[in-house]
Amino acid sequence: MAERPRPVPGPGEVLVEIAAASVTPGDAKLRAGLLQTIFPVSLPCIPGRDGAGRVVALGTGVDYAVVGDRVCFVAERTVQGSYATHIVRDAHSVMRMPEKLSFLEGAALMHAATCAWMALMDTGKAQAGQRLLVHGGSGAIGGMAIQLGRHLGAWVAATCHSRNRDYVLSLGAHEAFAYDLNEGWDRLSEIDLVLDLVGGSLHERSYPVLRPGGILAWLIASPFRDLSEQYGVRTVQAHIVDKPEANAAVVALAGQGVLRAQVSRVLPLSRAAEAHRLIEAGQNSRGRIILEP
Ligand SMILES: NC(=O)c1ccc[n+]([C@@H]2O[C@H](COP(=O)([O-])OP(=O)(O)OC[C@H]3O[C@@H](n4cnc5c(N)ncnc54)[C@H](OP(=O)(O)O)[C@@H]3O)[C@@H](O)[C@H]2O)c1
The missing domain is CATH 3.40.50.720 (NAD(P)-binding Rossmann-like Domain)
Known part of the structure; x- marks a missing residue:
């Protein structure tokens, strides 16, 4: 764990206070350096693709969110990730969460559901x-x-x-x-x-x-x-890309109760390394491990 300056939202961006971040096998592969040829990481880099939390500040010109919104989001693979207390996101990667979805479910939903959506709908x-x-x-x-x-x-x-x-x-x-x-x-x-x-x-x-x-x-x-x-x-x-249409589709389906986000266990953010070890040992199933800052 390390202290970093709190990010500041630029034009069109929002600052999200993260309540839950999910851990994916891709996070572990990226951290281990296994994907360096396709997704080069330069250190220091905060890991984590998915998360959920509350909008706490707006950049200029934001019309898609207000302070206090409960949102889930997808982060880029190699820039600032979701294993953090705060993150800056833009309109394309932030989705307002349906009321019935908890932060844990919002974080568990995004990457898993959009991958399934793209594999079934686009590829299959x-x-x-x-x-x-x-x-x-x-x-x-x-x-x-x-x-x-x-x-x-x-x-x-x-x-x-x-x-x-x-x-x-x-x-x-x-x-x-x-x-x-x-x-x-x-x-x-x-x-x-x-x-x-x-x-x-x-x-x-x-x-x-x-x-x-x-x-x-x-x-x-x-x-x-x-x-x-x-x-x-x-x-x-199945090509997995950042696709706002897929984000919107899966959040809507979760709101309708069609997709139930699966949380396998919840750990404090300080135990992120343990989460990676569990995944690397093949000891995680039935959904995502969620980290809580
Ligand atoms: N290329 C890409 O763009 C991309 C994007 C996303 C994900 N991925 C990859 O896709 C894979 C799946 O991702 P995920 O997030 O769903 O992983 P996950 O949650 O860790 O699930 C993997 C599952 O594989 C099952 N499994 C292991 N050996 C098996 C076997 N012989 N037969 C049937 N099932 C078996 C395990 O089931 P049990 O627990 O029942 O043993 C485990 O639950 C990962 O390797 C990930 O890195 C690639």
Whole structure:
């Protein structure tokens, strides 16, 4: 923990007093230097993508928020992040939160839900009546993808650890397959869209379950053999970008109760390092760890 000058909102920006910041696997990868070629970090850098809190000051010309607004936000990967007491954000990255959403839920929502939204809507072109398989259904993004898939009217199956089977079913999955028990998700067929949030061997094993013309959308950048041509399917990386339209869509869906943000545990901000260790050890599931300043 270190003292830094409180940021000052420039024209069109607001100052947010942070009540909750979420911890993502990407934060840990970035901090460990694993993404330096794509997202170069220069130190000192405050980590953290997501957060929620209250607007406490306005820059000039702000017409999208007032002091006191409860907001959630997405921060850039490599500038000032959300593991802090304050942050400056702009109109494109701040969303007013529905009343029913707590700060914990607001922080847990944004990155996980927008990733799921972009993967399903933009990359996967998911539609009602389709068959969807989510690898990593008990993770933060997987949990959102299950809920979103159900909302769209898709049939949804998911893979997870056996201890998380009931959780995954409670999110709306029609079927859950435990990877530790080798339950046979690979006997599925005619799947329209596989969302691969795990990678490794799961990626290659997923081709045969797709229908011809189906889509294998992935978020994990591990090396893989692209077998699209052999199986007559498309393999596409889900591109995660800062997209105000996605922010607005997921906040609206959370306000309607369609998306429930999942919080796995809450730690004080001073224990951010412990949160990263839990994630790196694969010991976090069922949503986001939230840090409270
Ligand atoms: N490239 C990008 O732009 C981008 C963007 C966002 C996220 N990502 C990546 O996407 C991944 C998922 O993100 P997240 O935030 O959802 O992570 P998360 O909350 O940590 O969830 C990961 C889940 O993977 C599950 N899992 C592990 N091994 C599995 C297996 N063999 N079969 C099925 N499930 C398995 C775990 O389930 P159990 O707990 O049940 O074991 C865990 O809950 C991360 O690696 C993240 O870095 C990439």
